[in-house]
Amino acid sequence: xxxxGFIGWRGMVGSVLMERMTEENDFGQMESFFFTTxxxxxxxxxxxxxxxxxxPAMDLKELSKMDILVSxxxxxxxxxxxxxxxxxxxxxxxxxxxxxxxxxxxxVIVLDPVNRTFIQDSMARGVRNFVGGNCTVSxxxxxxxxxxxxxxVEWVSSMTYQAASGAGxxxxxxxxxxxxxxxxxxxxxxxxxxxELEKKMTTLMSSSEFPKANFGHPLALNVLPWIDSEMPxxxxxxxxxxxxxxxxxxxxxxxxxxxxxxxxxxALRCHSQGLTIKLKKSxxxxxxxxxxxxxxxxxxxxxxxxxxxxxxxxxxAVSGKLSVxxxxxxxxxxxxxxxxAFTLGDQLLWGAAEPLRCVLLQVLS
Numbered sequence: 001x002x003x004x005g006f007i008g009w010r011g012m013v014g015s016v017l018m019e020r021m022t023e024e025n026d027f028g029q030m031e032s033f034f035f036t037t038x039x040x041x042x043x044x045x046x047x048x049x050x051x052x053x054x055x056p057a058m059d060l061k062e063l064s065k066m067d068i069l070v071s072x073x074x075x076x077x078x079x080x081x082x083x084x085x086x087x088x089x090x091x092x093x094x095x096x097x098x099x100x101x102x103x104x105x106x107x108v109i110v111l112d113p114v115n116r117t118f119i120q121d122s123m124a125r126g127v128r129n130f131v132g133g134n135c136t137v138s139x140x141x142x143x144x145x146x147x148x149x150x151x152x153v154e155w156v157s158s159m160t161y162q163a164a165s166g167a168g169x170x171x172x173x174x175x176x177x178x179x180x181x182x183x184x185x186x187x188x189x190x191x192x193x194x195x196e197l198e199k200k201m202t203t204l205m206s207s208s209e210f211p212k213a214n215f216g217h218p219l220a221l222n223v224l225p226w227i228d229s230e231m232p233x234x235x236x237x238x239x240x241x242x243x244x245x246x247x248x249x250x251x252x253x254x255x256x257x258x259x260x261x262x263x264x265x266x267a268l269r270c271h272s273q274g275l276t277i278k279l280k281k282s283x284x285x286x287x288x289x290x291x292x293x294x295x296x297x298x299x300x301x302x303x304x305x306x307x308x309x310x311x312x313x314x315x316x317a318v319s320g321k322l323s324v325x326x327x328x329x330x331x332x333x334x335x336x337x338x339x340x341a342f343t344l345g346d347q348l349l350w351g352a353a354e355p356l357r358c359v360l361l362q363v364l365s
Contacts (some may be wrong), residue, residue: 001028001030001031001066002030002031002068002363002364003030003031003050003065003066003067003068004030004031004033004062004066004067004068004070004360004364005020005032005033005034005035005055005066005068005069005070006032006033006034006035006070006072007070007071007072007073007077007115008071008072008074008077009034009045009072009074010071010099010347011074011351012070012165012168012169012355013072013097013348013352014073014097014354016348016349016352016354017070017072017351017353017356017357018045018047018119018136019054019332020349020353020354020362021047021357022047022131022283024357025048026357027047027048027049027050028048028049028217028359029361030049030068030364031049031050031051032047032048032049032050032051033051033055033062033066034050034051034054034055035054035056035057035062035063035160036054036055036056036057037056037057037058037073037077039054039076039252040053040054040055040056040337041053041182042054045047050264050335051160052273056307057068057073057077057081058081059079060068060085060088063081063085063090063116064085064088064092064238066089066092067083067092067093068092068094068095068096068360068363068364069092069093069094069095070096070172070314070356070360071095071096071097071098072097072356073098073099073100074098074229074355075100076270077098077161078098078100078101079100079268079289082094082096082100082101082115082191082195085278091128091329092128092129092192093128093129093363094128094129094130095110095130095356095359095360095363096129096130096132096356097131097132097352097356098131099131099134099241100131101129102134102245102248103244103245104129104133105127105246106127106128106130107127107129107130107131107178108122108127108130109131109132109133109248109249110130110131110133110355110356110358110359111133111138111141111142111249111355112298112355112358112359112362113145113297113298114141114142114145114148114223114249114250114296115249115250116237116358116362117156118171118251119359119362120253120259120362122141123363126254127320129144130276130277130331132352132355132356132361133245133249134238134241134242134245135162135166135347135351135352136160136162136238136242136248136262136271136273136347136351137241137242137245137351138271138350138352138355139248139271139324139343139344139345139347139351140156140235140246140273140275140297140343140364141246141249141250142256142296142298142324142345142350143273143292143299143324143325143326143341143343143345144156144275144277144292144326144341144343145295145296145299146291146292146293146294146295146296146299147277147279147292147295148250148256149287149290149295150291151280151353152279152280152283152291153256153259153277153278153279153280154256154280154337155256155258155275155278156257156258156260156275156276156277156278157240157257157258157259157260157275158258158259158260158274158275158278159261159263159273159274159275160237160260160261160262160263160273160274160336161263161265161271161272161273161274162227162240162263162264162265162267162271162272162274163264163268163269163270163271163345163347164209164219164264164267164268164269164270164314165268165270165347165348166347166351167214167359168214169216170217170358171288172269173214174211174212174213174214174215174219175219175220175266175268176268177211178210178211178212178218178219178220179220181204181211181220182204182220182221183209184202185200185201185204186201192308193237193279195316201221201300204223204224205218205220206218215264219238219264219266220266221264221266223263223265223266223294224263224264225261225262225263225264226262226264227239227262227263227264229241230260232260235259235363236262238262239259239260239262242259242260243255243256243257243258243259244260244320246258254311268315268319269315269346269347269348270315270316270318270319270321270344270345270346270347271344271345271347271351272315272342272343272344273342273343273344274312274328274340274342275339275341275342275343276332276334276338276339276340277338277340278337278338279337279339280337281337282336282337282360283337283340284290284338285330285331287342288329288330289301290321292326298322298323298324298350299324299326300312300326301325301326301329301352302322302325302327302328303327304327304328304329304330308327308345309327309328309342312325313325313327313328313342313344314344315344317343318345318346319346320346320349321346321349322346322349322350322354323345324345325340325343325344325345326342326343327341327343328340328342329341
């Protein structure tokens with residue numbers, strides 16, 4: 001039985017991964033060891049075949065005893081520990097949620113079922129570094145898997161509406177704090193008109209008392225059309241990731257352009273994307289629907305009508321679910337090769353934890 005070490009298992013992605021592995025009884029397939037940066041020696045989670053004490057996450061000797069390491073600790077940890085481990089000759093499998101290693105030549109971005117065969121082939125070739133992809137990229141590829149698989153996509157413009165969960169637990173709490181502040185101000189002026197309330201809210205959002213230490217700006221009652229750092233192209237890094245990561249996952253022979261604007265919105269969990277899809281040839285709507293709906297077990301086609309869209313195609317409807325709905329699918333007036341769509345999914349499941357879980361099970365099998 002292989003020895004698997006988990007680092008960062010208490011964070012948001014790590015917690016969801018642990019929850020999924022417990023639900024599916026995965027821990028019975030391995031010996032589990034839990035690492036910590038601050039509580040070494042304290043009791044470990046009580047899962048099957050687990051070592052009973054927490055181990056120090058910075059201890060290279062202990063880490064190197066593992067056959068597999070699964071890190072949800074973040075990019076700084078990977079940047080510090082991973083090269084040291086490899087440098088001292090550790091030959092185990094590294095599975096990582098952070099972006100640090102994604103574009104390295106010796107790493108595979110994992111997204112089962114989209115690139116399951118490539119993952120298996122890579123394992124057979126001796127690849128030992130497997131990394132989860134950007135959340136919106138992974139959700140986009142699951143939704144449009146069928147069209148990519150049939151080589152029908154010429155380009156995609158993806159306009160994202162990304163929830164606070166993508167920025168981390170502190171940011172989610174800050175959004176709730178902002179909403180609480182808004183609610184308190186509203187409750188204090190029950191007789192105010194809509195315009196009076198709008199002025200009070202605008203004043204509140206720009207005040208030093210409004211909680212915005214993490215986002216740096218108000219997100220409640222607002223949108224933030226920039227995520228991550230600036231790139232020389234004028235893109236944000238989040239926008240840059242779409243094309244480079246998607247094409248690496250798909251192993252395309254020629255680049256499929258994917259670009260758009262990434263926006264942070266006041267949803268708590270689950271990322272949404274409005275898509276303009278340019279196909280290589282004209283296709284009937286029913287054909288596109290069939291290709292999209294049957295691509296993998298997780299994509300879910302939602303009929304393009306008001307009732308089903310508002311019932312099934314919202315963050316509130318998708319939170320905590322493995323399905324990746326896609327709807328608003330229709331031909332566009334731009335031409336007979338252009339299609340509109342709207343898709344979304346749980347950023348913490350198929351957008352983060354589930355691809356790590358799937359590749360771990362593949363390594364163990």
